[in-house]
């Protein structure tokens with residue numbers, strides 16, 4: 326079965342094509358186009374305009390790269406949520422139009438669950454992980470328990486990527502700011518105390534953000550501030566992830582989302598995993614960031630388990646929660 330997936334929850338419009346290979350995900354193509362705001366954060370309407378402009382070409386390019394014909398596509402999937410309304414609507418509209426014109430079924434999928442399933446589908450040894458999903462808007466610790474993907478911990482305010490970007494922008498860095506903060510942090514020498522907010526299994530970043538901005542205003546070194554942000558925020562993320570692993574008794578940890586490219590975060594989570602005799606897993610970079618292949622793969626899993634969705638049912642849901650998904654494709 327060949328599945329085409331369209332991702333469009335936020336800044337990225339992506340089209341991926343996958344083939345099921347005896348339960349493993351074979352990625353045939355995976356093309357993304359990312360909207361970069363000239364200044365400030367993501368403007369939903371402008372991001373959606375960007376997606377509208379590129380989606381048709383990205384679909385054609387992806388089909389060409391996969392070396393298939395449109396008639397070979399068996400299923401059209403799209404990111405149903407969570408995300409920015411105008412962006413979601415653009416991807417969903419493109420998916421519905423393609424589904425109707427090819428006369429092939431359509432399937433809306435949960436973006437966060439797709440980040441987890443692509444790990445299982447493509448990484449050898451990844452079977453039942455705890456996912457630490459760290460992106461711009463989302464920060465969640467997700468694992469399968471009693472028939473559903475459940476959120477064991479999440480941010481109570483802003484996503485970790487958003488926290489890094491907001492800090493970066495306030496000191497004049499270019500969006501996305503995570504990579505520059507990572508470089509500066511390498512040169513940091515002095516740890517500056519920052520709020521470490523874990524509430525139960527949840528986590529918060531806005532206090533840390535305010536305090537870090539204040540350090541810079543008060544003349545503390547940028548390198549030290551970046552270093553301290555990373556050490557504090559990533560330690561909190563690692564702690565929540567470890568708690569979820571202990572609670573669920575799982576022995577695999579999977580990273581997903583744009584912030585998962587950060588070497589320091591990887592090292593911290595890897596060390597934690599090693600200390601628990603657990604495996605540490607990260608998808609290849611193109612499958613870690615927002616992409617269409619993961620949407621295509623989850624669409625396939627759902628379809629294969631008997632789920633069907635009519636065009637009328639294919640509405641978007643900006644607040645589509647991870648634990649709202651009925652996971653019928655797993656025992």
Ligand code: AMP
Pocket residue numbers: 459460461462485486487489490501502503504507582583584585586587588614615
């Ligand atoms: P996503 O929303 O999953 O596409 O991820 C985008 C976020 O990842 C942005 O907030 C970036 O600042 C962040 N990001 C990208 N690369 C890095 C990095 N090397 N270190 C930290 N954050 C990063």
Ligand code: MG
Pocket residue numbers: 436440460582614615
């Ligand atoms: Mg994402």
